[in-house]
Amino acid sequence: MTSPTAPVPLKTIVIVGGGTAGWIAAAMLARFVPRTTKISLVESDAIGTVGVGEATIPQIRLLTAALGIDENAMLAATHGTFKLGIEFVDWTGRGSRYMHAFGAVGRGLGVVPFHHHWLRAQASGTAAPLGDYIASARAAADARFDRHPDLAYAYHFDATLLARWLRGLAEASGVDRIEGRIVTAQRDGETGDLTGVTLDDGRAVEGDFFLDCSGFRSLLLGEALGVAFEDWSHWLPCDRAMAVACEVTTPLLPYTRATARPVGWQWRIPLQHRTGNGLVYAAAHLSDDEAAARLLANLDGPAIGDPRPLRFATGKRATFWERNVVALGLASGFMEPLESTSIHMVQSAVARLLSLFPSAGDNAAARAAYNRQTHIEYDTVRDFLILHYHANRRPEPFWQRCRDMALPDRLAEKIAQFRAAAILTPDVADLFTEPAWLQVMIGQGINPVTWSPLAEALSPDQLAGFLADIRDRHAATARALPAHADTVARHCMAKR
Ligand SMILES: Cc1cc2nc3c(=O)[nH]c(=O)nc-3n(C[C@H](O)[C@H](O)[C@H](O)COP(=O)(O)OP(=O)(O)OC[C@H]3O[C@@H](n4cnc5c(N)ncnc54)[C@H](O)[C@@H]3O)c2cc1C
Known part of the structure; x- marks a missing residue:
């Protein structure tokens, strides 16, 4: 029997995108990947993040534990509250309600x-x-x-403050943040692997492995590598959300509420300083103006600011790890927030990646296992x-x-x-x-x-x-x- 040989570590991992997905990945990699591998994160303040994603499921506590985060400090920094479940209102007719606790x-x-x-x-x-x-x-x-x-409990938090908090952790652990807008990606002429990205001011950022956390655009996996998107809108028909915060009301509820509406449903997420609200709906059945009006008419406190529209497609990529690129978060696919699953899927994808971590050698076996497991996760959550x-x-x-x-x-x-x-x-x-x-x-x-x-x-x-x-x-x-x-x-x- 030949004895196994030591793996050759990756020299540089480049994370593209600094939303919740990018900074969760950065913080986790900084904690578990040996310092011999350099980790950089490129993000663009001008593009910004999706800025929603405020409700979680109890598995989030595995993330805080893995990162060694003090739960109270994190909740204070993100104006967070505790979540015991989701109350579903009016789904089986007016006045009906039940809790998924x-x-x-x-x-x-x-x-x-x-x-x-x-x-x-x-x-x-x-x-x-x-x-x-x-x-x-x-x-x-x-x-x-x-x-x-x-x-059993999870958290509600302010998504923007969470990304900021995670960024602080990751940077303190040595992640190098690069500000700039990516305009192109380069591939190796022979292998087809990604070799680097170029920013709008001409700077090049090279790497030997890439995490695509660029949001719905899927800059590396979708655009540069051309991995197809499988559309699930025939099963999950909503493709829009209108979001607005309102002033807090009492009592401070320890749960998310999801109220069915004539088209789609409305979320209510209680934070310390505001209540997050959003109407998830289908453009084929409701105009954006009507959605904004209906949302504003159904708040339990005065609105803070104007409703913000968000467009999304429900579905997943045909593969999640292609060549030397793994897509995480919205770049890998999206299912609407009815059961608050997206942030969990980022964290479980990062955990999976760590358990199948690539080296500078041949990663075909790890890639196949990663893709198979991720497909199962997507499909079961979808159902x-x-x-x-x-x-x-x-x-x-x-x-x-x-x-x-x-x-x-x-x-x-x-x-x-x-x-x-x-x-x-x-x-x-x-x-x-x-x-x-x-x-x-x-x-x-x-x-x-x-x-x-x-x-x-x-x-x-x-x-x-x-x-x-x-x-x-x-x-x-x-x-x-x-x-x-x-x-x-x-x-x-x-x-x-
Ligand atoms: C309506 C709605 C409600 C949601 N509610 C929940 C919820 O309650 N719970 C939950 O778990 N999840 C929820 N989600 C999902 C959650 O918001 C996302 O999964 C999470 O925020 C991760 O987003 P992301 O980091 O993948 O993408 P984004 O936040 O979009 O971040 C993308 C990053 O890529 C960068 N970027 C993009 N293009 C470039 C470029 N060319 N150059 C440089 N940088 C670039 C951006 O600057 C940004 O930093 C919701 C999503 C939507 C749409």
């Missing part, structure tokens, strides 16, 4: 998942709403929050988002079309299995696990015909006692928590 739903009993017991009790009229059996949902309903072992659109009960033409759409096979099968016998099977590498699918299926009105026969093992009294125990425990936990606003004030208030 983070963390476990109830607790399993033997081999039977909790929701089978809950369905049985519900059929006999003795079950409380599902949210009463979820610690995060109970606390969220009372606008209470503290760090507690039963509560979870489509579920919300498809399983609606609203009367408008936009929503009727969503109900009538042909579903991806995997999603159609998941819905059929749940409907038939409350079956929820986890898919390998699906970001969203059974508690998430359960809450959204039930919340969107997909009701199983029956439940597991094994749930019949409990007597009616045992079933009632089991459910009451969980419910009482969560209610007591919620009652003992401070108000979310008090926790923010005590631990992570921004300096004004």
Whole structure:
């Protein structure tokens, strides 16, 4: 057997773009890549960043842990708040609401998942709403929050301040920031690899590996290497957002709200100094002017500034790592913010890249593994988002079309299995696990015909006692928590 030889490290990695994706990548690489590799980041203040992306999922805490970030200091610097889930309002008709809360739903009993017991009790009229059996949902309903072992949580933050904070970390760890607008990219005539980029003042920035974090334009992967974009607008029809902040209202809610509207839906993200709002809609059904008017008419405080339009295409690139370029963030694809997944997908892509890290040699095996895993991640998140659109009960033409759409096979099968016998099977590498699918299926009105026969093992009294125990425990936990606003004030208030 020949013995393995030491890899030849990359000399220079160039990150193109300094939005959330670029600076997350820079901070992580600076922490984990040996100093023998130089890391530069090129960005253009004149172009700016997308400037939205303010809600996250609990996996964000893996990023703060990996970077050694003090959570309170980060939240203070980004005017952040805590997030226990997303409340969905009006998706199954006016007045309907449910929470997709983070963390476990109830607790399993033997081999039977909790929701089978809950369905049985519900059929006999003795079950409380599902949210009463979820610690995060109970606390969220009372606008209470503290760090507690039963509560899974994420953050809301100001996207621009977050990029600034990450930039500070990355620069302190040796990342070299280059200000300038990239006008061309150069490729090696023989290999086709990217060799460098040229800025508008003529400066050349050379590298032997590149991270394309240039946003929707996908300057390196899409434009320079010509990697195609796969459009998913037939499944996720929204292609516009109108965003505006408004003044804060009380209480300070520890969750995002997503309210269905006649065309699309509206987000509400509570920060310390403002509430972020946005209407996500489809240009084919609503003009920008009408979208701005509808957004302004549906704020819960006075608007701060004018609504800002954003255009996007939903879909993914055919490959994410092509030759010596990996695209991250919006340059790799985009799915709308209904479940706040984009920043997570940046961080998981960076983690994947670190686990398959390229050398100056042949990276074909790592590239194939990276692309395969990233496709799975994109496709599984896409299906979870489509579920919300498809399983609606609203009367408008936009929503009727969503109900009538042909579903991806995997999603159609998941819905059929749940409907038939409350079956929820986890898919390998699906970001969203059974508690998430359960809450959204039930919340969107997909009701199983029956439940597991094994749930019949409990007597009616045992079933009632089991459910009451969980419910009482969560209610007591919620009652003992401070108000979310008090926790923010005590631990992570921004300096004004
Ligand atoms: C409406 C909307 C709402 C969203 N909400 C959420 C949310 O709640 N949660 C979430 O996780 N995500 C959300 N996202 C996604 C999130 O905003 C992005 O995933 C995240 O900000 C990463 O963006 P980015 O860094 O890839 O791109 P950008 O922020 O666009 O950054 C691109 C960078 O590339 C630079 N650049 C571009 N061209 C050049 C050039 N020629 N020369 C030099 N530099 C260049 C720019 O200057 C900039 O620094 C949302 C997105 C949209 C559109």
